[in-house]
Amino acid sequence: MEQVKVELGPASYTIHVGPGSLARLGELNCFKNMSSKALIITDETVGALYGGQVAEALQKVGFCTEIKAIVPGEESKSFAVAEELYTKAITMGLDRLSPIVALGGGVVGDLAGFVAATYMRGVPFIQIPTSLLAQVDSSVGGKVAINHPLGKNLIGAFYQPKTVLIDPVTLDSLPDRELSTGLAELIKHGLIADSQLFVDLQKNSTAIWQKDTALFTRLISRSCRIKADVVQQDERETGLRMILNFGHTIGHAVEKATNFGYSHGEAVAIGMHGAALISRDVGLCSQQTVDKVCDMLAKYCLPLKAQGCTAHELASYLMRDKKTIGGKVNWVLLADIGTTVIRNDIPEAVVLQALRQITIDSW
Numbered sequence: 001m002e003q004v005k006v007e008l009g010p011a012s013y014t015i016h017v018g019p020g021s022l023a024r025l026g027e028l029n030c031f032k033n034m035s036s037k038a039l040i041i042t043d044e045t046v047g048a049l050y051g052g053q054v055a056e057a058l059q060k061v062g063f064c065t066e067i068k069a070i071v072p073g074e075e076s077k078s079f080a081v082a083e084e085l086y087t088k089a090i091t092m093g094l095d096r097l098s099p100i101v102a103l104g105g106g107v108v109g110d111l112a113g114f115v116a117a118t119y120m121r122g123v124p125f126i127q128i129p130t131s132l133l134a135q136v137d138s139s140v141g142g143k144v145a146i147n148h149p150l151g152k153n154l155i156g157a158f159y160q161p162k163t164v165l166i167d168p169v170t171l172d173s174l175p176d177r178e179l180s181t182g183l184a185e186l187i188k189h190g191l192i193a194d195s196q197l198f199v200d201l202q203k204n205s206t207a208i209w210q211k212d213t214a215l216f217t218r219l220i221s222r223s224c225r226i227k228a229d230v231v232q233q234d235e236r237e238t239g240l241r242m243i244l245n246f247g248h249t250i251g252h253a254v255e256k257a258t259n260f261g262y263s264h265g266e267a268v269a270i271g272m273h274g275a276a277l278i279s280r281d282v283g284l285c286s287q288q289t290v291d292k293v294c295d296m297l298a299k300y301c302l303p304l305k306a307q308g309c310t311a312h313e314l315a316s317y318l319m320r321d322k323k324t325i326g327g328k329v330n331w332v333l334l335a336d337i338g339t340t341v342i343r344n345d346i347p348e349a350v351v352l353q354a355l356r357q358i359t360i361d362s363w
Helices: 021-027 044-059 079-092 106-121 132-138 168-173 176-193 195-203 205-209 213-233 240-245 248-257 264-281 287-299 311-318 348-357
Strands: 002-006 013-017 037-043 064-070 100-104 125-129 143-148 151-158 163-166 331-336 339-343
Touching: 002 213, 013 213, 021 044, 021 163, 037 044, 037 079, 037 106, 044 064, 044 100, 044 168, 064 079, 064 106, 079 106, 079 143, 100 106, 106 125, 106 132, 106 143, 106 151, 125 132, 132 176, 132 213, 151 248, 163 213, 168 213, 176 195, 176 205, 176 213, 176 240, 176 264, 176 287, 176 339, 195 205, 195 213, 195 287, 205 213, 213 240, 240 248, 240 331, 240 339, 248 264, 248 311, 264 287, 264 331, 264 348, 287 331, 311 348
Parallel strands: 013 163, 037 064, 037 100, 100 125, 125 163
Antiparallel strands: 002 013, 143 151, 331 339
């Protein structure tokens, strides 16, 4: 099992990555000094696959566990579902030392983390991501949130888990589209911070589509180290951590404008294409760099353009994004593969031109 340490002082924790690690959950030191009742939050799909195994691993070390399964999908990241989970925690008798365990993808992790951060002003939180997207991105770094009808992840907090446990074997049950979604975030990490990771993704597509467990153990660990390094330097996203949002500014707008018709990774892929075009048009990178981005996204069956929305619609959502301060969008742009620049002075005309290029039904 590989381990990645996230050094955040008293909030430090370890990411454990290795096949078969689900069954070893109870052995982790993170469960010391916790109360004996644990709530496992999952979704109906993941719960049917792995809920029993996780509950059994915790019961072996003395926990009394209950499982609450939500409906899969972004719509569950809501006040209404959060209230259901608070009610479950209260009726179970969870106290301030009772752990909440997130078992699932990014939606489950964000929602369960938000509940853990706010129930009794914060209870222990354990992340067990089962999708590639969650394993390389949303489970690491402590961002937890629910959505508002006017925007994604607008209601949330920074709340670090006690540990993150990643079992690459869970990818065996992942549909190819969901694998692509996670690969978008791996590609993003290569683009913003690790050109060699980008090259490795270019070279290993066959093994990746075959879900080679040993390869994924290495790729996931490497990606987590990139994110951990950034988070350690800027936990609250006041500077450097903004680079992790590459592709997300447009990506979140695509999700909202299409009513989540695209998965998160697909929307981010479209957003990365748009950000690369903006980077080229303001003179930061070459057309060759844009071509490399597009070729990589296509290699992993990720879209370059959004259907069912217009440039005008996307532009309206950009102004509601969390990264928009004082009416100015903080853009994460490419200088080269592995190197980013943050700018908030991009002309509106340049942005609109890029948005027209990444929408099929442009105005």
